[in-house]
Amino acid sequence: GAVVSQHPSRVICKSGTSVKIECRSLDFQATTMFWYRQFPKQSLMLMATSNEGSKATYEQGVEKDKFLINHASLTLSTLTVTSAHPEDSSFYICSAPDRGRGNTIYFGEGSWLTVV
C-alpha cells in the first residue's frame, strides 16, 4: 500500500488565489521530502527539497516566494502555490526517503492543479 500520501488529488482554483497541497509519510518519519512538478508529456522536474525544522532548498529557477514549502513535522510537508496563474497548472508530486526501507524514496499519488 501507499506509504506517502498527497491531498488533494485534484484542485481547481481561481487566478490570484493560493492553494495548499499536503504530503504525508504514512508509516515512517521523513526529515526530508522532495517536491516535483510535471507538465503533460514531460518528465518530473525537481522543484525543491523540504527540510524538517529548517528552510527548504529550491532548485535553480524555482521561485521560493511563489512556491512556499513548510515541513512542520516529521510526517508532513506542504506546498503552497501563491498568487496562482494558469501557467502554474500542473501535476505536483511529492516524495520522501524511508530509512526503514534502505532510504528508498517513495512517491505520493500526485496532485493535479488547474488554475482558471
Add this chain to the structure above:
Amino acid sequence: DAKTTQPTSMDCAEGRAANLPCNHSTISGNEYVYWYRQIHSQGPQYIIHGLKNNETNEMASLIITEDRKSSTLILPHATLRDTAVYYCIVRANYGGATNKLIFGTGTLLAVQP
C-alpha cells in the same frame, strides 16, 4: 542533469518478457541504480534497485553489468497493466537531502495484446 540514457520507447507483447536497457557510464562507486515507473496520471512507483549484484523481487529483475556502466530491467511476463514510462536513475543511498532523484525522459513501454 540525468546521468542515464534510455530508449524513448519500446513495445512488448503481452505475456512475454520486457527487457528495458539503461546506460549509466558515469556512475560513481557509491551510486545505486534505481528503477521507477509511472503509469499515466499517477505518482512514480518504486520497482527495484541495486548496487552491483543482480536483484530480483516480486515485480522485476535487475541485471547490472560487471563494470556497472549499464543495466537491464526485466519484467518476466508483461501484462497490459505494465504499460508505463520506466525511469532508470542513479543515486547515492545515504540519508540526507543530497540523494535526491533526478529524472530523465525514461522509456515508454507499450505492452501490446
